[in-house]
Amino acid sequence: MKIGVFDSGAGGLTVAKSLIEQPLSKEIIYYGDTARVPYGTKDSNTIIRYALEAIEFFNNFDIDLLITACNTVSAYALPSMREKAKYPIYGVIEPGIWALNKKLSNKDAKILIIATRATINSARYQDELKELGYKNINAIQTGMLVPIVEEGILEGRVLEEMLHYYFKDIKTPDAIILGCTHFPLISKAIKSYFNNNPILIHSGEAIVEYLHNKNYKSLENTPTINIYASDNVQGLREIANKWL
């Protein structure tokens, strides 16, 4: 099996990492739209247009399944993408909610969603959680954490100050949905900010578990990964070497 992973840039490598650590395929084709990253600050029409161009990119490969690692794309573009593709496409929002719901026993649990502005504005996470009966949902855009992670700041004072900026009025939640692929890289700092109490939901782990549940079988061997980008593919491959 050959899995495509689509992301706006480098962030989706955190999802690719889960697919390498818990293999479902022999091969992964990763495509980051680094020429136009970030998506999370842009309009829904633009996001959908870019996502459909990614489908055209993946038409060059004979993939069996596409995962849109980017939460923003998952929030806006899945229906349009599915119309254009011959293979199944999974986003990360539904798997994230499914994984969270398995872990929580109580509909009164305090859930915090952190994501880009576009993902928060889509209300996809919020609406699906409400449908499941959750009552205490807090959703905030934490977009500046993206460039901080891209800068390689994964701990220390700058990050602490930024977390304080976003979280200072927020009571310790029971669970946090890391609604952007960059955020698993600072999950330790986020968890520690809330005294290590919350459960954290990571898109990569969630999608692997979700696909297992859909009867995609685990493989033994580590898959190969081929990395493509719309800008500076060498830079993306270097990040991949560091992160993966």
Place this chain on the structure above:
Amino acid sequence: MKIGVFDSGAGGLTVAKSLIEQPLSKEIIYYGDTARVPYGTKDSNTIIRYALEAIEFFNNFDIDLLITACNTVSAYALPSMREKAKYPIYGVIEPGIWALNKKLSNKDAKILIIATRATINSARYQDELKELGYKNINAIQTGMLVPIVEEGILEGRVLEEMLHYYFKDIKTPDAIILGCTHFPLISKAIKSYFNNNPILIHSGEAIVEYLHNKNYKSLENTPTINIYASDNVQGLREIANKWL
């Protein structure tokens, strides 16, 4: 006269502001490539391609002069743009250096250049300053200041911490070139970090003075400005209402 102002996004509004406060034209056409912002993290080939597409955009208007407010575009794309255009095109790097050189009397002056990664890597500012005989040049990429300004954080702890992150090992310079259009919005905090000692060079003020020197005449009346964008033009117009 009709002046076009091209920027990767909203940042160039700080340059447009100077052109409104010290009018050189009856009309300003502003175009922000908000669908693909930021440019400062991207490859030179991509930046040039985007800049040439902006020239195509301005072909729809009968402009007499184009200013590329974006330092990153000014660093890489001016020769290619000039080949394609019938009107003069000015960037902001040459004017910035010209304005700085007028203010400094001493070639030993300590000059700090802060800009995006792409602008710093181009070495355009550094090379031109060296040619003028300046010896103490320090150039650092301070890319994270861009999303901070876009978030509207123009003062306070997060910004202070970020400035400390970038400037902690830097001795107070005699002059700072604000080599990115976003930075004039935090010029007060930057100047204050260095005890208000350095002279600051602002692209908008520099280009106006530079064009005066090239015999473009000042007008009395405030020009009209028409704002266009490749994504979310309404959002850009709202920022313009706030900044201008």
